[in-house]
Amino acid sequence: MSDTPVQNSNPPKKGLIATPLSWLGKASAALIGSLFFSLMVEWLGIAFLWPEQGAEHSHLMMNEELSWFAENVTHSLLMADPAGKLEIILHRTWQWIFVDTGFIPWLEQLRSKPGNEWVYWIDTYLQASVYITLTFVLRVFILLLTAPLFLLAVLVGIVDGLVRRDIRRFGCGYESGFIYHHAKRSVMPVFFLAWVIYLSLPFSVNPCFVLLPAALFCGLTVSIMFGLFKKYM
DSSP: OOOOOOOOOSOOOOOTTHHHHHHHHHHHHHHHHHHHHHHHHHHHIIIIIOTTTTTHHHHHHHHHHHHHHHHHOSOOSSOSOHHHHHHHHHHHHIIIIIITTSHHHHHHHHHTOOSOHHHHHHHHHHHHHHHHHHHHHHHHHHHHHTHHHHHHHHHHHHHHHHHHHHHHHHTTOOOOHHHHHHHHHHHHHHHHHHHHHHHHOSSOOOTHHHHHHHHHHHHHHHHHHHHSSOSOO
């Protein structure tokens, strides 16, 4: 009988450096995927849903988002002047992505070509791409400002879960590793799903309608994760 080494089926745990890098990679993938999806939705909308509006649909959506931000976001826990910071970020995004790369001069040359119908359609889709990109940057900035909301929801979920865990521990209550592991795997998808949904919406919406339920559900998931595990951590 040969001695066969027993392989450990448990995956190796991530270290202090690998875990933040993994989160950063997931956040970057969520942002890139959301931008690509929002562009695809806008292009399909121009082709099939609002062809008479063309790029004006994305232009109006961007203006509505900016108006909402200017009227409602006057201060923040993270910065003193969010409206001024947003103006700087949008200006730099416009400069770096569309001006310094030569995109806007090329678009102006494209518009100067007369008579070709395909030039009009390309110009429409490219204008929509510019407006969608700027709207995307605006929404990412709003997500950054709402980071304390999610942090507060997670902290409340941790405290609530630990309290319920202690009550269950001293009362010989039911414990479930199955529910714990499913809740643990759901925390990050819930967080990033809220990002993807909000960043990809093809219409202007109050961020509270998306982010408040997402923060509540995220805190609830964390509470379940901390409350239904073993009696001893």
